[in-house]
Amino acid sequence: xxxxxxxxxxxxxxxxxxxxxxxxxxxxxxxxxxxxxxxxxxxxxxxxxxxxxxxxxxxxxxxxxxxxxxxxxxxxxxxxxxxxxxxxxxxxxxxxxxxxxxxxxxxxxxxxxxxxxxxxxxxxxxxxxxxxxxxxxxxxxxxxxxxxxxxxxxxxxxxxxxxxxxxxxxxxxxxxxxxxxxxxxxxxxxxxxxxxxxxxxxxxxxxxxxxxxxxxxxxxxxxxxxxxxxxxxxxxxxxxxxxxxxxxxxxxxxxxxxxxxxxxxxxxxxxxxxxxxxxxxxxxxxxxxxxxxxxxxxxxxxxxxxxxxxxxxxxxxxxxxxxxxxxxxxxxx
Amino acid sequence: xxxxxxxxxxxxxxxxxxxxxxxxxxxxxxxxxxxxxxxxxxxxxxxxxxxxxxxxxxxxxxxxxxxxxxxxxxxxxxxxxxxxxxxxxxxxxxxxxxxxxxxxxxxxxxxxxxxxxxxxxxxxxxxxxxxxxxxxxxxxxxxxxxxxxxxxxxxxxxxxxxxxxxxxxxxxxxxxxxxxxxxxxxxxxxxxxxxxxxxxxxxxxxxxxxxxxxxxxxxxxxxxxxxxxxxxxxxxxxxxxxxxxxxxxxxxxxxxxxxxxxxxxxxxxxxxxxxxxxxxxxxxxxxxxxxxxxxxxxxxxxxxx
Numbered sequence: 001x002x003x004x005x006x007x008x009x010x011x012x013x014x015x016x017x018x019x020x021x022x023x024x025x026x027x028x029x030x031x032x033x034x035x036x037x038x039x040x041x042x043x044x045x046x047x048x049x050x051x052x053x054x055x056x057x058x059x060x061x062x063x064x065x066x067x068x069x070x071x072x073x074x075x076x077x078x079x080x081x082x083x084x085x086x087x088x089x090x091x092x093x094x095x096x097x098x099x100x101x102x103x104x105x106x107x108x109x110x111x112x113x114x115x116x117x118x119x120x121x122x123x124x125x126x127x128x129x130x131x132x133x134x135x136x137x138x139x140x141x142x143x144x145x146x147x148x149x150x151x152x153x154x155x156x157x158x159x160x161x162x163x164x165x166x167x168x169x170x171x172x173x174x175x176x177x178x179x180x181x182x183x184x185x186x187x188x189x190x191x192x193x194x195x196x197x198x199x200x201x202x203x204x205x206x207x208x209x210x211x212x213x214x215x216x217x218x219x220x221x222x223x224x225x226x227x228x229x230x231x232x233x234x235x236x237x238x239x240x241x242x243x244x245x246x247x248x249x250x251x252x253x254x255x256x257x258x259x260x261x262x263x264x265x266x267x268x269x270x271x272x273x274x275x276x277x278x279x280x281x282x283x284x285x286x287x288x289x290x291x292x293x294x295x296x297x298x299x300x301x302x303x304x305x306x307x308x309x310x311x312x313x314x315x316x317x318x319x320x321x322x323x324x325x326x327x328x329x330x331x332x333x
Numbered sequence: 334x335x336x337x338x339x340x341x342x343x344x345x346x347x348x349x350x351x352x353x354x355x356x357x358x359x360x361x362x363x364x365x366x367x368x369x370x371x372x373x374x375x376x377x378x379x380x381x382x383x384x385x386x387x388x389x390x391x392x393x394x395x396x397x398x399x400x401x402x403x404x405x406x407x408x409x410x411x412x413x414x415x416x417x418x419x420x421x422x423x424x425x426x427x428x429x430x431x432x433x434x435x436x437x438x439x440x441x442x443x444x445x446x447x448x449x450x451x452x453x454x455x456x457x458x459x460x461x462x463x464x465x466x467x468x469x470x471x472x473x474x475x476x477x478x479x480x481x482x483x484x485x486x487x488x489x490x491x492x493x494x495x496x497x498x499x500x501x502x503x504x505x506x507x508x509x510x511x512x513x514x515x516x517x518x519x520x521x522x523x524x525x526x527x528x529x530x531x532x533x534x535x536x537x538x539x540x541x542x543x544x545x546x547x548x549x550x551x552x553x554x555x556x557x558x559x560x561x562x563x564x565x566x567x568x569x570x571x572x573x574x575x576x577x578x579x580x581x582x583x584x585x586x587x588x589x590x591x592x593x594x595x596x597x598x599x600x601x602x603x604x605x606x607x608x609x610x611x612x613x614x615x616x617x618x619x620x621x622x623x624x625x626x627x628x629x630x631x632x633x634x635x636x637x638x
Contacts, residue, residue, distance in 0.1 A: 055542055057538055057541055057542060059533075086544045086545075086546065087544060088544065089541065089542055089543065089544035090542060090543040090544035090545075091544055094542060094543070095542045097535060097538070097539060097542075099535055102534065102535040102536065103535040103536055103538070103539045104536055104539065105536040105539070105540070105553075105554055105558070106536070106558070106632070106633070106634055107557050107558060107631065107632055107633060107634075108553070108554075108557075109633075113539075116540075116543060116545060116549070116553075117543035117544060117545065120543075120544060120545055120546065120549075121544060152633040152634065154633070154634050165539075168539070168543065
């Protein structure tokens with residue numbers, strides 16, 4: 001398959017008063033054309049930052065991409081000038097943010113906010129842009145789009161705002177869309193609708209999708225491949241089905257047992273992952289998950305496990321897993 | 334919107350009435366009267382004066398008479414400037430004071446808002462620090478100190494500008510600058526703070542993610558939102574400037590209303606005080622209405638119905 005995006009050894013750090021926060025510390029992942037991958041992990045694990053880094057939208061001056069390559073269609077995005085990068089954003093790569101209310105400008109109409117990207121990338125007038133906005137709103141399932149383009153964000157419901165965000169993201173038919181927890185702030189019934197919408201649209205336009213989420217259930221349904229992140233590193237990667245059914249990292253297994261599943265009897269209690277993620281200013285020497293792990297061995301404390309293939313096309317950064325032992329699998333299945 | 338304006342205008346009359354009532358009561362509660370002199374006037378003279386100006390009648394009747402006069406466009410006669418009506422005093426003073434105030438307001442906006450924006454866009458740079466430094470200086474130096482300093486530099490030492498007076502462009506420069514210093518500093522500080530807040534908003538990041546040019550992001554996404562708090566303070570500030578400054582008008586010998594009102598209060602010139610308050614109240618009420626209308630124009634979330 002054709003590689004669309006290849007992130008190699010990305011390091012994005014935040015320089016704060018307390019020290020350097022290594023939010024993303026040597027992450028590599030790739031997306032094929034038209035493929036959907038998922039970046040999974042709990043809050044603060046670096047999944048959003050690693051995706052924002054692709055668009056070079058990490059908040060400066062505190063945040064800085066320190067090292068790595070981000071190859072998009074063979075071009076290293078980190079080497080582009082500001083102006084070249086600007087032409088990429090929205091046109092080739094776009095993003096759907098988590099908070100549709102705060103992510104839309106309160107004083108501009110929805111139509112305007114959809115059309116403005118088109119106006120610049122396609123060099124069209126506001127009127128043509130608004131016509132296209134009507135079509136896009138129709139596409140994302142907003143009734144009476146010809147009237148709705150003149151509405152302001154506060155006149156839209158949460159689900160509709162996120163639909164409008166999707167319309168903005170697909171406006172220029174980008175090759176890659178990043179969806180940063182697109183359904184976290186809407187209620188469950190709307191979540192499924194929005195995810196179906198995103199999936200149908202990406203399929204139709206043959207757009208690649210990076211789905212950022214903490215919900216492995218979503219992943220199994222919508223993503224082809226999964227990258228599990230923990231404390232700024234990728235700890236497991238593999239096909240969605242493999243990771244979901246045969247987690248090779250105890251953290252992934254922990255994520256799976258801490259969310260309810262409809263295919264299991266309701267008697268099974270949810271098992272939370274105890275403890276807190278490590279301090280990213282001074283990460284531990286060995287495995288970052290070691291202090292919260294029930295299966296750790298002495299080696300975990302001293303040496304950081306590399307990401308290695310533990311089964312065909314299934315990689316994990318875990319010393320236990322690399323010894324072909326997965327006690328957590330028996331427990332979760 | 335039209336209904337809102339009509340309703341607010343009707344409210345204005347009630348507000349003005351209440352303001353006049355409170356002023357009237359307070360004015361008469363203050364000890365002293367218009368005929369108090371260092372050398373006391375003969376009781377007969379005071380009695381005659383009171384009779385002539387209607388001050389011998391009960392207070393409520395005086396008030397009713399005053400309001401009746403106001404409704405007919407008659408603000409009464411000044412006690413200290415004999416034979417001059419309040420209307421003619423205001424008509425002479427207001428244009429000068431308002432010219433000064435409006436020029437100072439425009440100057441303050443032109444200087445304050447862009448320097449606040451520049452400071453915020455280049456936070457923690459030399460531009461930012463110098464903008465904050467000047468804003469702090471101009472916010473803390475009193476107008477009369479600034480005025481005297483300017484006079485010493487530009488009139489006494491350099492002989493570029495006349496010290497005082499009214500009528501020429503050169504005579505306007507220093508008082509306008511003195512009046513504008515404080516509001517300019519306030520505009521700069523508020524603009525800086527609100528721009529810094531807006532810059533961090535998610536929708537600005539969204540605008541960037543669309544690949545818009547930086548200039549469009551600034552004008553369309555940042556400024557429109559960051560100017561809302563500036564409008565809030567600009568309204569009362571303009572009212573303050575239009576109604577004049579006792580200190581600046583005194584210092585530069587400008588025959589405006591700001592000076593007159595304060596002198597009127599010292600002289601217990603009841604009709605002048607009432608006329609002055611009426612002018613203040615009308616200006617402030619109208620500008621508040623304008624601010625509310627501007628709010629709705631700039632922020633679609635605000636609707637008055």
